[in-house]
Amino acid sequence: MQDELRQQKEVNRNLRKQIRQRLGDCLEDLSFEELLALEKDSQEAVYVIRERKVIFILCFNYISYY
Numbered sequence: 001m002q003d004e005l006r007q008q009k010e011v012n013r014n015l016r017k018q019i020r021q022r023l024g025d026c027l028e029d030l031s032f033e034e035l036l037a038l039e040k041d042s043q044e045a046v047y048v049i050r051e052r053k054v055i056f057i058l059c060f061n062y063i064s065y066y
Contacts, residue, residue, distance in 0.1 A: 021038060022042070
């Protein structure tokens, strides 16, 4: 039970750190490769968001047209 709690706390701590890094905090601890990976993840996220936006706009225009 204690091991599971400790593991969950570690997972929580790592997720919080990743969130802070994606918001631009705690970047000084990252290596160059980790910064490149973070940049790649950010670019992929922007691509997905833009793709969803275009699909939404196209669907909305199609529905409002008919």
